[in-house]
Amino acid sequence: MDPMFLAYSYFRRRRFEDCATACGKLLEKNPYDQAAWALKMRALTEQVYVDEVENDEEGIAEMLMDDNVIASVSRPGTSLNTPATAQGPTSQAVRPVSQSGRPLSGVVRPGTQSGRPGTMEQALRTPRTAHTARPVTSASGRFVRLGTASMLSNPDGPFINLARLNFSKYASQQNVAKALFEYIFHHENDVKNALELAAMATQASQFKDWWWKVQLGKCYYRLGLFRDAEKQFRSALQQQETVDTISYLCKVYIRLDQPITTIDVFKRGLETFPGDTHLNTGIARIYEGLGDLNNAVKYYKEVLQNDNTNVEAIACLGTNHFYTDQPEIALRYYRRLLQMGVYNAELYNNLGLCCFYAQQYDMTLTCFERALSMASDELMADIWVNIAHVALGIGDTSLAYQVLKLALASNNDHAEAYNNLGVLEMNWSHIDQAKSCFLSAMQNGPHLFEPHYNFATLSEKIGDLQSSYKGVKKSLDIFPEHIDSKKLLEKLQEHFSML
Known part of the structure; x- marks a missing residue:
């Protein structure tokens, strides 16, 4: 068999x-x-290729040193960095939120977990993104052309020595330039050289090739030059509208914290590509981030x-049906996922909660047992906390305790477990233990309003009105619409006015 044909066969079969060896x-x-040479570049690129549309996670450095946001204090409903404060399903009393202030989503996506990281440890977590496949074009013949000395591969060094590469020569060879760019951009992760090659190739194509404009935009985006990336993506869309280019442009506007503009771009894309799944999903994600769950x-x-x-x-x-008091309908969706082959601890945990609130108690503990058997160390504490809710629901406070x-043994920094444990201690009149639990919950979960309100209630019960006032004020700072906090604050203010 011809060795080149064998190499192409390996590539088509994703081996x-x-x-690369062949x-x-x-x-x-x-x-x-x-x-x-070109086929080996493509094979090496595909081994590390990650879809740039989904690979986007902001760390603590981007959040603290981002100079591209238009307004530091934005109007409600116009910023993804401002927590939603609407009543109804977006209320924190009904649907919990992440540390970034967003309502918890049904899936973990890049940007939903550490949009505003609270600690350096959270910022250092890397997103898990799946490798995506690209179709390979079939070749009917083998064309061998002599290259330059820069094509020589050294087994003891890198496959391509970029310092010796003449970019101006390869920029005019479109059949090699695109594979070379993707190798530099994805495999070598050398954005500077990739940008230089893309700029030369754009000039060589007389600015008529939309593909190179998209690559220029990707390089500018990687370098943090979002306005330059916006110009390139818009120019590419004028020549050729594609779903990927629309998604890249929307990524730019998301980083600029312009969700309304992002939605407009997605909707204009739907006029060209009606019913496209990726565009509709993008719009739903933005509405979910803004707290507008009805549109989501x-x-x-x-x-x-x-x-x-x-x-x-x-x-x-x-998730939405569960938090709007429709556990029976939510159960249908999660059962559908189970029928589709999704098999993980999170799904069984959700099935257990839905069965409990739908009063199907025979399946509740079975689902939680299955979830515990499959759970990782990070998820184990969340499942134990949910089992504690089930125990409280049936009135068994000893089991809940x-x-x-066990949840704290799995994760000693679990804020919700500390808060719930503090409530049990407070009901049993163990004041010191309850106060310690609430303080630990406030320290580990600064985005939660419940520990502050519970601490304020405990302080008011033992007569420490100053601490109670501080706690309820902090609770209202996090969640201004909490009715019980407002009532407690009015009670404390009335007491202070009488002194």
């Missing part, structure tokens, strides 16, 4: 390591074989009308 043997025989549900349902196996839409709709202790 990229075997493809191309390396060809290059050992003929170092100027441009076809083998509308677009998630639109996604399911076009793709009834979309895991994200099913999970988010199930033991389960909360």
